[in-house]
Amino acid sequence: MKLSVALNAEQREFDVPANTTLLSLLREEAGCFSVKHGCETGDCGACAVIVDGRIVNACILLAAQVDEREVITVEGIPWVMASMSGAAQHNELPEASDVEGGAGHNSSDSNAASKSSFQNPEAFSREEHPSTYELLHPLQQAFVDAHAIQCGYCTPGMILSSLALFAEKGLIELPSIKRKTRVTPVRRKPGIKKLPPSEQEVREALAGNLCRCTGYLKPVEAVLRAAEELVSEG
Ligand code: FES
Ligand code: FES
Structure with missing residues (x-):
């Protein structure tokens, strides 16, 4: 089955058997090896990931349950850090024209450019932000x-x-990258x-x-x- 998952600042598409667990999807399809394979019964937390802001054990979820949802693993922490450091201070997702340098993108607006760079799922990468990937949260x-x-x-x-x-x-x-506005629970x-x-x-x-x-x-x-x-x- 086809799945679309917002994974660590990137919209990813997968085509996997319907019985694929989220743990298998993340390790074997997405290459997120920070997600550990432990008990497979939801007891140890080695496979814990954040789905739509909540911690869940990936071994007891089917991959299909995160279709159109947002998943953060430890590989996404540089992205979390970039948001903490103010790399993106606005709440709205950029228009496609901002992201791709289209008609709405003004090269003189460096602030808008950095926002687009942060929130464009294609752009937030080790290549785009190498120094962030060298830091620890x-x-x-x-x-x-x-x-x-x-x-x-x-x-x-x-x-x-x-x-x-x-x-x-x-x-x-x-x-x-999915929510139009950020959610702060408290x-x-x-x-x-x-x-x-x-x-x-x-x-x-x-x-x-x-x-x-x-x-x-x-x-x-x-x-x-x-x-x-x-x-x-x-
Ligand atoms: S592997 Fe132990 S809770 Fe998932
Ligand atoms: S299981 Fe070894 S450090 Fe926690």
Whole structure:
């Protein structure tokens, strides 16, 4: 069956058997090897990905269930970072003419050009933004700094569970090539300070990500550390 999936800033088309799982689609068809193959029963969280802003286990979803939906894996984190850094400050998707340099594209409007570059799914790539791909997200850096990674098999799922928590708490906005306007689940009135998640909230967010190595203390510490950094950055 034919599927159209917004995957990490890119609209991708797939033609797969109807019984293909999302895990197989992402690893075998899309080449997203950050999505790990673990229990295949929805228990370990190694295959966790973000679908339309929510964390899900890819092994227990059919690929068909993400047709016309938006999926973010760890490979999409440079795109998430670019949105955090203000590479795109507007809410509307560009017109085709903006994206392709058509009649509506004015080369003197460099701001519009950078917005188009960010939101054009064809354009946001390692080639287009090489420096972004060399950086770690503050959350990834916190995992390194807190020594929260041992074998690393659980780490992509933990990173995405934490990103989904941060988005839910309003610390970050997950970018989208499908939504006309961005969605921030927690809306604060102007002037209301961002609050980091509590340790309990972090533990609950990571509860679906099993780790055989770290004992969970370091990953929880890393997530809290990254949350504090995001709050202090405003
Ligand atoms: S492999 Fe999907 S939850 Fe374990
Ligand atoms: S670091 Fe090895 S499973 Fe978590």
